[in-house]
Structures are given as C-alpha cells and as structure tokens.
Amino acid sequence: MTFLSYLISGLSLGSVYAIIALGYTMVYGIAKMLNFAHGDVIMVGAYVCFFAMTRWGINPVFGILLAMAVCTVLGVIIERLAYKPLRAVPSLFVLITAIGMSYFLQNAAQLLWTPNPKVFTSVVGNASIKLFDGQLSISVIAIVTIAACFVIMAVLSWYINNTKMGKAMRACSEDKGAAQLMGISVNLTISVTFAIGSALAAVAGVLLCSAYPTLMPTTGAMPGIKAFTAAVFGGIGSIPGAMIGGIMLGIIEIFGKGYISTQLSDAVVFAVLIIVLLVKPTGILGKQINEKV
Amino acid sequence: MATPERPDVKLVPVPSTNIIPERDVDKEPILEARNLGIDFGGLVAVDKFDMAIGRTEIAGLIGPNGAGKTTVFNLFTKVYQPTRGSILLDGRDIQNMTTVQVNRAGIARTFQNIRLFGNLSVEDNVKLGLHNQINYGMWTGILRLPGYWKSEKLMHERAMELLSIFDMQRYASHRAGSLPYGAQRRLEIVRALATNPSLLLLDEPAAGMNPSETAELMKNIVKVRDTFKIAILLIEHDMNLVMGICEGICVLNFGKIIAKGTPSQIQNNPEVIEAYLGKKKEG
C-alpha cells in the first residue's frame, strides 16, 4: 500500500515537473536557450492565483485563468525585452541574461509580496479519496494534477502537429533562417512559444502550491531546476521527452524520499539523471546530432 | 596557365590494388585500402574501395559532388569506422586506432570547410601541429622550468621554418581566424605538415583560390612532396591542378571507383567523361 501511495504522489509531483518541463523544452527547441527565469514565472503565477482567491475572493478556476493571463503577458514581455535583442549571440550570454531576469523576478516578488511565506489554499480543497478501507488515501489535488498533465500533453501534441502555428514552431526549431524565407514570422512564433510556456508555468505553479502549500519568492527556483533536469532527462527539445522525463523524475524523487532518505532524495534524482545521460548522451528521446566533418 | 615542372614518371601496375609511380614500386605502399566500405544506416556511402599510394606519390581523388571523396578521407583518419575492409598504413592495420593515433602513426589532413583554431595566433596553430613532436609536461610549463624555454624556442624556430614554405612568417602573430581565405587554407597545410606525417591528405586545397593562387599552390604541393619526401593524396575539383601535379588519379562516383590511372588515361576514359558530363546521346 505504501508503494501505491508513493507511486501516486510521485506521479502527481512528476506531472507538475512535466508541465514546467514542457515550457522549458518548447523554449529550448525554438530559441535554443535555457530560460532560467521560467521557474520564477511559476512563482508569479502562484502568487497571482493566491491573491485572486484570498484578497479578491475570486473563484479558483478564474484565479487560474487570471494567473495564466498574467504569466502569458509576462513571458512575452520578458522575451521581447531581454532575450530578443540577444538572438544572434552565443547562448551562454542569453543564459546569463536569463539568470539576471530570474534574480529580477525573485527580488521584485520580495518587494511586492514580502519574503514571508504565504500559506496557499488548494484550488480544489483538501479532500481525499479513501480506498482499501482507508489504507490508501489519494488526495483530489493529486488526481487533478495528473489529469491536467495528460490533458495538457494531449492538447499540446495536437496543437504542435496539426495547426499552422504548430507547424511554424517545428519549422523554426529546425532552421529559423529557412522558416523566415518561407514567410513564417519567426518573432511571432517565438512569442507564441513563450506565451504557451508561461501559461503552462502558471498552471504548474498553482498545482504545485496546492500540493505543497508554502508560497515564497523563491518557491519556483528548485522546481524550475528540477524541471530543467527533467527536460534534459527526456531529451531537451522533445515534447514527449519532457513529459516522460518529468514524470520519471517525480517518481524517482518520491521513491528516493520514501525508501532511501529524505535528505538524499535530490542526490538520487541527480544521480539517475547522470546515469541516463552517460548511457544516452542526449536524453531518453533526444536526437543524436553528429557534427559533419 | 603554366604547369609546374615535375619529374616525368611512368606508372607501372603493381600486384596490389592500384598503380604506383615507378620509383615507389620496389617499396611497400605508404597506404593501402582493401575492399573498404562504409554504410550510413543502410545507405552505402563508399563500397569496394581499393587503393594504394606510393611513398612519394602525389595522388588525386576526384569525382562529382557527393561521390564520397571526403568520406574516404574520414575513413583514412578514422573519423568514421569502416563497415568493411581494411586500411594498412605503412603495412600496419589501423582498424583499432583512433583519429589521434592515426595522426601519430603518420596521416595528417586538411578539411574541406577550414578548421583552424581561429582564436589562436598563426604561430600557435603551427605549434599545435608540433604538439607531439616537441614534448614537455604540464608542470614544466606552469613552473617555467628550463625544459619549457628550450622546447618553446625549438617550437618557435620549427614553426617559422614551416611557415616559410608558404612564405607566411609575417603572419605569425596574426589571429588565424582573421587571415584571408587562401592564407587560411595554406595555414591548414602547414599545421598538418607540422605533425610530421608520411601521408598528407588535402581536401580541396584550391577551393576558393584564384588562378594565380592555384598555380602557386601547385608549385608548393610539389615542393612539399620533394622536401619532405612524403605522399600526398588530394581531393580537388580544379582539373588543371589535378591533371597538372597528380601522378595517379582515382575517380569516385556514387561511392565506387570507376577509374584509376595516369592523368592522360583518366582524361580519355569514357566512363569518367560520362560521370562528369552525363551520357552522350547516340548519333
């Protein structure tokens, strides 16, 4: 029974990682940059939803929608102001800019909302379903999170494969120059990618804080790094890869906590990542690109 | 255009897989490829490639674009592991060698798309070629022990000497990446020569050069062979260069050898003409 309950919390945490990792991987695929500020967009999303629910008493569903809207705008603005001017330079410089942006968001949040932790109330309440005569209890938020992850994954896959914008995204990630020559607006496509990624980050933020209710300006940092790890784990740039990587990471983390040691769970996660990369140097579903001689 | 002078050679057949200039016949070929082949995921890129190169021969590897010429170079230098066949360098099988070991064993090359150490100086590029020729350890370098000064002096002198082949000493302190295109190609040859090879592979050495530069290059290739007494195999699309200095030519099309012989034999080979110009209509 403990195994099952670990598995479900692992799946639930993994789903949150997967949703964040989707944003990472989409942005990486198209802009070839590691957007370190992505984790902090999660935090902003969670704060927006938190204030919408507690201060203004808005229905949680609208709270989530509001958070998504705010994060979408935020993501697009960040891209336009900080990343777009650096599109032609080596990715390391963009990485540093992204780190600057991450510091900025964290410190702005600290000024706006104080560094004191807020207790986030779950968007679906604290109900749980009891199974096997109460031996196994599954929280509703875990079920909602897992469901949300699968729905998002399905919709996103459909969108990427079947719409004109999805096709433009795939074209831009292959070759921006050629895409431009085919009449695709690269700027618009990148903006849409950031918009989608940031909206997903808002959802992830709300789901994360519903399960782990401490909200601080640094809340997004560690899940951000983990999700980044998950994206690499699955093969960065690959959407199913991000999903698999996220879920596996969540499960490994919870099992590591449960069966090995709470203190060492992160070490276990990262050790598995290293082993995977040593066996498959570009992640589980990553493409192997050989330099032409 | 003036063709550089070269010793008149007669190609004689040898029991091996190729024809070798007369002066090299009594010696073992420097490189021998037997039934060499490589597949890329089911696609046969090179197949049944047999070739021998004499100790002091200038040989040419020609063929239309995409024929697999650079792939052959990559097989010779073990950038790719051959699917079939064997390569003997100086009689030794290089099957289990890495690119680095192949270079130490005596094959040096240049690249079609220039690969210099662009941020380093011209002199440093040549000194890197001398890396395995003049040796001293990491701590000798850090602590500036006498071995450092002695070896660096030697390296500097040798680098300058090598640069002088192409009259490039004055560029020594320039950034390699800032050199004009032709000079970058020449520097690649110098760097390759610095590794003290017995076989030098040149991948399109005249690409992007104007006719007078090409003529100069032809003279220099012959000079390099005569000075260092080494074999040179070159891939080139400039037929004046190939026909002017190569003693043996091997023509590749769709990964297979379609002809081998002296320049005059190749020029009159109907299969070669067809590969380059397409089939002539009957009548």
Add this chain to the structure above:
Amino acid sequence: MKKNNIFLIYGTVIAAYIIIQLLMSAGAVTSSLRGQLVPICAYIVMAVSLNLTVGVLGELSLGHAGFMSIGAFTGVVACMSLESALPPTLPRFVISLLVGAAFAGVAGFLIGIPVLRLNGDYLAIVTLAFGEIIKNIINCLYVGIDSRGLHLSFLTNSDALNLEEGGTVIINGPMGIAGITKLSTFTFGFALVLVALFIVLNLIRSRAGRAIMALRDNRIAAESIGINVTKYKLMAFVTSSALAGAAGTLFALNYSTITAAKFNFNTSILVLVFVVLGGLGNIWGSIIATTVLVILPELLREFNDYRMLVYAIVLILVMLATNNATFKNTLRELVNKIIPEKLIKRKEGTTDGNS
C-alpha cells in the same frame, strides 16, 4: 592591448594589495568592506579557475560551487584536526589549503572522466547535478575527532560517531561546521590569488594550454593533429576544480560557521556571472568583474531593499549593452552627447604627439 597581458594583471593586483593595505593602516577602509576582502580573494580564485573551464576549455560548468564546497569542508577538517599537532598558523593554513585543493582535484578527476564525454548543455546540466549531489552528501556527513583519530558517519547523527570523552564533532550534518578558528587574512587571500594567477596564466601560455584552447576552437581539428581530447579536457577540469577547492578552504577559514547550503547552485551561477561579464578566456576581466560585482551590492546599500533588484537590472543591462549592436550604438551616442567631442579629440591628439 592583448587580452591577457600578464604584467598588467600582476602589476595591478599587487598595486591594489598595497593600496588597500595602506588604506587599512590609515583606517580608511570601512569594516563592511574589510569583511569583504577575503571573500573577494576567494571569489577571484573561483572566477579565474572557472574561466579555465568555461573560457579556455569552452565547456559550460554550472556546478563549480560543488568543488568549492569540497575544498571548504576538507580544508577545515584538516585545519581543525591539525590544531594541536601544528599550532603555528601559516603552515597549518597552507596544509589545509593543499588538502582542500587535493580533495577537490580528485573529485574533479572522478567527475570529469564520465562528464567530459558529453557536450554543451548536457555537460552543463550534469555539472549542475554533481554540484547538487555534493551539497546533499555533505549535508548528510558527520565527522568527529578524538584521541583515536577521525571518525566518519553518514546519514545518521553525531552520536553515531562514537566519540570518546573530550572528542569534538567537526562536521555536524546539515548544521555544517561551527567554531572555526578564522585563519584567513587578506594577505593569505592575496597570496592565493597570485598563486592561482601564476598557475592559470602560465598554463594557458604553454604547450598544454594551447592544446586546451585548441579543443575549444575546434575539437575535430585538434584530434586530426594528434591532440588527446580526454587528457587535456581533464587537465583543465582538474586544475580548475583544485583551485576552486583551495578557494573554498580560504573562504571557509574566514568564517566561524559554514554549511553546505552556502555552496549551492546560486553560488555556481554567481561565479559564472563574474566569468561571463569579465569576458570568456579573459583572466584580467574575471578579476575586475569579481571585484566590482562583490562590492556592488555593498555600494548599493543606500538602495537598501532595492539593491538586489538594481543588481539584477544592472546585470541584464550589461549583457544587452555588451552584446546587442543597436543597444551599443545608442549607448555610444549617449556617451558622445554627455562628453563633448573636443575632449575625446584632444585625448587622441596627445597620444599621437607622444608616439
């Protein structure tokens, strides 16, 4: 000016040391700045060593703080264990530093063998992972000393060390090390900076350093001329780790308490920012960027709550200003407007006259 003009670098560093010493003896250095002197030295060594990996070898590392951490903890353990056996400070400090560097170097070697086979962002993520693993492991580590020698325990608590009466716990799991005798002084820090500069600058300008830079510029070409890729990648990585370890010991011996959490991902990133802002492969730039960026938050004290926000904005603006052409031109026009053209012209005139 050449990128790594050695006389300029050594000269300026030594001059800066003398000036600061003079100012200190005149009492002109504020205590908050004085407290920053050893950390600045440690961070300079960190930045110079990371520049060896990122700028000279050309591989992105996001876990440099992990090596600093190993150096800090092993160095302090060495220092505390030797306290009775070797009372004089200087030799004890030097031995601790060497122990820190050696352990970090060995860790760099063990990590480097598998990691350096990867490329680009994958290598970056694995270094990040190792940094986090090192932090986690030290958090679970308990080390104590008594008359029988050192005792080690993992994942338990300090009682499991079974120390004799009178034995002391050195590393106490997540609580880290407390009660460190502060041995680091500005002079020691300065000496370490000089040693690090000596090693890195001389390495770069030698046969091995050339090979390392060749790997950065073009790995395939380097292989084609017989340069052993693994050997030189490891050489750069291990040297870089060992120097980071020494920096860690210096840093730790400046505080009475240290915890593994101090050397987390953010510290790695902080040092990476120093390196990138100073210029990849530019040792002189690393020194300047580190000094400015460590002091900057101190100078921004008047902004108080806003200082980290200002820091973040400065960071973004500097990246934009140094890398975006439009931004650069606008900035230049702005500067031209502020500084009258005559002034610039006259400056040029005088240099012409001299030459």
